[in-house]
Amino acid sequence: xxxxxxxxxxxxxxxxxxxxxxxxxxxxxxxxxxxxxxxxxxxxxxxxxxxxxxxxxxxxxxxxxxxxxxxxxxxxxxxxxxxxxxxxxxxxxxxxxxxxxxxxxxxxxxxxxxxxxxxxxxxxxxxxxxxxxxxxxxxxxxxxxxxxxxxxxxxxxxxxxxxxxxxxxxxxxxxxxxxxxxxxxxxxxxxxxxxxxxxxxxxxxxxxxxxxxxxxxxxxxxxxxxx
Ligand SMILES: *Cc1c(COP(=O)(O)O)cnc(C)c1O
Numbered sequence: 001x002x003x004x005x006x007x008x009x010x011x012x013x014x015x016x017x018x019x020x021x022x023x024x025x026x027x028x029x030x031x032x033x034x035x036x037x038x039x040x041x042x043x044x045x046x047x048x049x050x051x052x053x054x055x056x057x058x059x060x061x062x063x064x065x066x067x068x069x070x071x072x073x074x075x076x077x078x079x080x081x082x083x084x085x086x087x088x089x090x091x092x093x094x095x096x097x098x099x100x101x102x103x104x105x106x107x108x109x110x111x112x113x114x115x116x117x118x119x120x121x122x123x124x125x126x127x128x129x130x131x132x133x134x135x136x137x138x139x140x141x142x143x144x145x146x147x148x149x150x151x152x153x154x155x156x157x158x159x160x161x162x163x164x165x166x167x168x169x170x171x172x173x174x175x176x177x178x179x180x181x182x183x184x185x186x187x188x189x190x191x192x193x194x195x196x197x198x199x200x201x202x203x204x205x206x207x208x209x210x211x212x213x214x215x216x217x218x219x220x221x222x223x224x225x226x227x
Contacts, residue, residue, distance in 0.1 A: 034219030059086035110154035119156040159196025173207035
């Protein structure tokens, strides 16, 4: 038997518990169910439990699932790295894009967003540890990118996203998430109105909630290991 309903219940309870522990307002942390490399049937099962927001990393895979599940009222979040040749499909299908770190991609999404749809909600990905191998804009370059992206009519800048370096040390996890939270606070102090911090995965959800995550991206703890 599938463990998806049980897992969703457990995660929901953990989110509520951590929110209380760190004095976050009730319902201020949303669960994004990361369904990449799991079949459409797994999404349907989570949907039947009331889950509505799903995250995908590969454009083609998201498109196929969105097509297959078009009867459901799913909110699709594209959370993977995005190449120029995939922006058109993502602009037409996704409700959110989390990992923007270049103006070029943001421009294309804005231009290609169908005019009958509301502006695409986006987050800028920040490379909080300045890791050479990681995507994301540096904290230093963030203000300029935010200024440019917020001018684009087809997309709406809602916040920041990060995938910090992997560590099991909760103190280090919190320090990394705090960098993202501070970057967002600095932008808001400069006049932005950003309300989304997309941070926290299966192994560091508590630290992310402690530091102000408003959206946690959870895959394995809901759907199990990926193939
Ligand atoms: C895969 C993925 C997740 C989910 O990771 P889990 O460890 O399975 O919870 C979250 N965010 C991004 C960007 C991912 O690619």
